Amino acid sequence: MSSQPQPSRRSRIDPFIVMDVMRAARERTEAGREVFHLEVGQPGTKAPGPVREAARRALNRDRLGYTDALGLPELRRAISKNYHDLYGVDVPMERIAVTTGSSAGFVLAFLAAFDAGGRIAMTNPGYPCYRQIASAFAMEPVMMETGPHSRWLPVPGDIERAAAGGLDGVIVASPANPTGAVLSDQELAELIGAARQAGAVYISDEIYHGLSYGAPAGTALAVSDDVIVINSFSKYFCMTGWRVGWMVLPEALIRPVERLAQNLYIAAPSLSQHAAIAAFEARDEMEAVKDIYARNRQILLNELPKAGLTDIVPAGGAFYLYADISRFSDDSLAFARRMLDETGVAATPGLDFDQVNGHNYMRFSFAGPTEEIEAAAERLKAWLPGQAL
């Protein structure tokens, strides 16, 4: 008699496909074959010098036990100061919760603000974990369709339409994943206004802040204190694997988030927290890294059209280009596998980000080393033309 446990219905969420691509790429590397990593949204460089130095110091000096559930006071203070220095907004450290990456920020925001059945508006395409986390918690993602016509940005009318069926929350990233789309300050304020009008909590995903190639993205905190802001050291500060991020909370949600964090996480990793305190000293180093992304972005914007990928909105932030591949395939998952197999270029199928039109898109990350981006572009120029439908 087998008594293998049955998986729950709620565990039948989609995989985060990019993680599966990442694993396939790793297996290919282990088999001694070349891989160009344009799949995963993480920098090719290490954490900045001051961060690694602070980590070394903490490793020598600190016991590295649990911290407060909301994080090391010094780190919360440094984040508060950064809001003052960088954006000119005053955010008391009491409203800042250090989290185990922005992943924990989404989990805590959703659990603190929404109950089972809660409806959360989000863009399609968008970061896939929003809808999967919502589904795992028996909440209902409400998709706001965006496209090249709207520069991949949602508009207040999208929130109004979503609110027709009742709406509890809105989550929008700017700069956005997978498209790099950036809201203007005016557009951001209008979305926050529409969410307030609808009685929905606005969650501003600012994880790609700092990574803009035109006007910088504004923080939702300049518009309202009643929003939830989610950010992280992962992207701009090149600290993906360190799993340390933060939330800024409205007063009413501080204690609910603290209780949930105590029970679900205990605390974010101590060493990463100690190290992250030093991150804000590394702005010059990070701006130099951003210059590399800007160069890589330009390489892809020049070369991908030559390979036949002519339909790309050259969006202004993050480190992604979202390319229409419909001339080559209407199955981005199969296309990604074939591309990895035949060229060594790993990229992420649009299906990860958009269940409606994602079969026609691929996301190319340009966060890796320039030589890798260049080599990948060459491979694609040689391979893609033979793939036309």
Next chain:
Amino acid sequence: MSSQPQPSRRSRIDPFIVMDVMRAARERTEAGREVFHLEVGQPGTKAPGPVREAARRALNRDRLGYTDALGLPELRRAISKNYHDLYGVDVPMERIAVTTGSSAGFVLAFLAAFDAGGRIAMTNPGYPCYRQIASAFAMEPVMMETGPHSRWLPVPGDIERAAAGGLDGVIVASPANPTGAVLSDQELAELIGAARQAGAVYISDEIYHGLSYGAPAGTALAVSDDVIVINSFSKYFCMTGWRVGWMVLPEALIRPVERLAQNLYIAAPSLSQHAAIAAFEARDEMEAVKDIYARNRQILLNELPKAGLTDIVPAGGAFYLYADISRFSDDSLAFARRMLDETGVAATPGLDFDQVNGHNYMRFSFAGPTEEIEAAAERLKAWLPGQAL
């Protein structure tokens, strides 16, 4: 008009009280006052030498990006080998998921195996996060009452009774928190049999494995492959703040857990994973640390009765004593505050672990330095007699 967001109903879980005590203790320290830390369940010593050395190496060499959602293959392999070496059971690395501490293990186990409304049997008293996590996910904790009469251990009849209302899961820790209670191999096998009989998934919390002062606790994996085992590097290996643990999964739950982990966590902290690979080399160092706990335990078992705390079951594992304080107070929360305020001894109110009888109990952790335990015992001997009701 205030538009402060309303907290969700599900966020109205209890705080993890020990975290609040920890914060009060930290604030007292910052105010320059002495604190004896018998509150939090974490070792007073740093992570072992090989772990810190491996962390230094990873810090210098590795990019520290995201790992596979289920963890670094080398770490999964090392954990698999440890099951062979330590318990003589063969667990393929494919069934091992590295998690962000055991906290993530509970979250992933509950989400992968249970839906909203799912009923999970657990002991009272027990680790409070079990029931709070279940509540946050709209599942239903079903309490199995234990007491000094049963040496704080559940029996098969408790599972049968819980199953009368339908039962989806059972979670039991051995050694247990807050009581230190340890199941014999026979008792463990009987509980697993009763869970199977009831059609419930058995989750074995083995986080305190390695910390036994009599016969070692057996692993549920020696009994069945269809259980979920949760463990961590936090306790035995003194790595609480590193947030790295693991689960062993039945085949049917591997992919569900992987999908959930990809979306909710991305991956456990990379540096901690690299470091943890070296933990199993540090058994001698850890056994020496355990000798300190054994000494501390004996000090408290000798001295607390002299202070008037005569009702303590001298349980065989973990690093806790669970003491009946009913001669002094019927409000353990107020008692804990007063004790911290008047003696500097921080300990955890039983209310954290037991909502029925916890007002009559306090948990004393003996994981700290021996001098601290000795000093705390002296303070209590001077203070407690004056508190008798």
